[in-house]
Amino acid sequence: QVQLVESGGGLVQPGGSLRLSCAASGSIFGVMGWYRQAPGKQRELVASINFGGSTNYVDSVKGRFTISRDNAKRTVYLQMNSLKPEDTAVYYCNLVIGSKTYWGQGTQVTVSS
Numbered sequence: 001q002v003q004l005v006e007s008g009g010g011l012v013q014p015g016g017s018l019r020l021s022c023a024a025s026g027s028i029f030g031v032m033g034w035y036r037q038a039p040g041k042q043r044e045l046v047a048s049i050n051f052g053g054s055t056n057y058v059d060s061v062k063g064r065f066t067i068s069r070d071n072a073k074r075t076v077y078l079q080m081n082s083l084k085p086e087d088t089a090v091y092y093c094n095l096v097i098g099s100k101t102y103w104g105q106g107t108q109v110t111v112s113s
Contacts, residue, residue, distance in 0.1 A: 002026040002102045004093045009107030012083055016111070020078040022093030022104055030097035032069055032076040036089035036109075043092070047078060060086075083111045 003025040012018050020034065033048035047057045047067035055067055066079040076093065088111050093104035 002028070002095060002097075004095060004102055004104035006091065006093045006104040006107040009091060009109045011110045011112065013113050014083060014085060014111055016083050017079070017081045018083065018109060020080070020091055020093075020107060020109075022076045024074040024076075024095060024102075026074070027097065028069070028071060028074050028076070028095060030095055032067075033094045033096075034067060034076075034078045035092045035094055036087075037092070037106075038086075038089040041089075046091070048094075049076065080109070083109075085111045087111050 004022050006022045008018060008020040029051055031048055031050045034046045035043050036046050037043040046061055047065055049055045049067045049069050064082045069076040090106040091109050092106045095102040
């Protein structure tokens with residue numbers, strides 16, 4: 001069993017930046033990702049990164065968000081720049097190892113002036 005703990009969410013003005021972190025309690029030898037869910041909307045994949053460092057982004061965040069991981073620290077990061085009000089959501093950390101999927105508890109990101 002792996003526990004994921006997110007941190008770094010908060011309130012930021014449009015155009016601002018935030019960095020989310022997700023620390024894992026066990027092995028992260030798999031694909032890690034960040035999802036988000038806005039009120040009334042389905043949860044969507046924002047970005048993912050495999051153990052070797054290959055990344056994938058949803059079109060709406062390309063050029064603004066960067067996902068990275070530190071395997072030694074068992075941590076994945078999401079650097080979010082040029083934030084927009086439509087980025088407002090609860091952000092969830094996700095880890096897939098084989099047939100097992102783990103989720104964090106979520107962290108709120110609010111982009112508002």
